[in-house]
Amino acid sequence: MITREHTQESLSQAYVHALAGVASLNLAVRTNYDYGIDGAFHPVRIVGGVRVPSAFPVEYQMKATIDWRHYSEFVVYDLDARAHRYLTNREPRQAMAILIRLCLPPDEAHWLDGCEAQLRLRNCCYWFRPAGPPTINVSSVRIRIPRANVLTPDALRGIMVLARAEGSL
Structure with a gap:
């Protein structure tokens, strides 16, 4: 049997795979040496009739947990400080990074x-x-995540638009 944590990770990966497919995004999942980033969403463009990845990916760190709660309009939980640093200590023009919490x-x-x-x-x-x-x-x-931030295909598409706008500045 695999561990409970590995089961949680498998479920979160399945969720993200399904959403990326419906949002028409290419998904790159890191399987080893992730150093705090578990994968990236890549928009796909058509250039000269050929599908190519966009230059504006969004990286993500994914966590699954049972240790969370709703508090008013927020989902509240404690994020590992190291994980917070991975997401916020970004170099200029580095790909946008988001946290995904199942x-x-x-x-x-x-x-x-x-x-x-x-x-x-x-x-x-x-x-x-x-x-x-x-x-x-x-x-x-x-961490207090607005409950409106449910990860859906439309939400993913919106995040990708934001990443492109910020990346082209």
């Missing part, structure tokens, strides 16, 4: 179920772009 129910038996009509992964992923500067905290930093 919020799972506490009971593992409720994470995923399916039947002939559907496969259902419980709860959702939220996306967040932490503001800098990088935290000086040693262990964690409290």
Whole structure:
């Protein structure tokens, strides 16, 4: 059997793969030596009748957890301080980076179920772009993600538009 953490990671990867496909984005997932970035979304353009990756990817760090809660209009949890630094300590003109958080129910038996009509992964992923500067905290930093930041195909397309606008400045 794999670990509970590996199961959570598998579920979050499946969620992101499905969304990227529906959003018509190419997905590059890092499988080793990720150094805080788990993958990147790449828009695809047609140049001279050929599909090519855009020069404006969005990198992401992905986490799945049962340790989260809704508080008013936010999803609140404590992010590892090192993870916060990966996302905020960016070089000028470096690709935009976002956090993707899969919020799972506490009971593992409720994470995923399916039947002939559907496969259902419980709860959702939220996306967040932490503001800098990088935290000086040693262990964690409290994150408040607006509940409106549900990661959907439309949300991904909007994030890609933002990345292109910022990258072309």
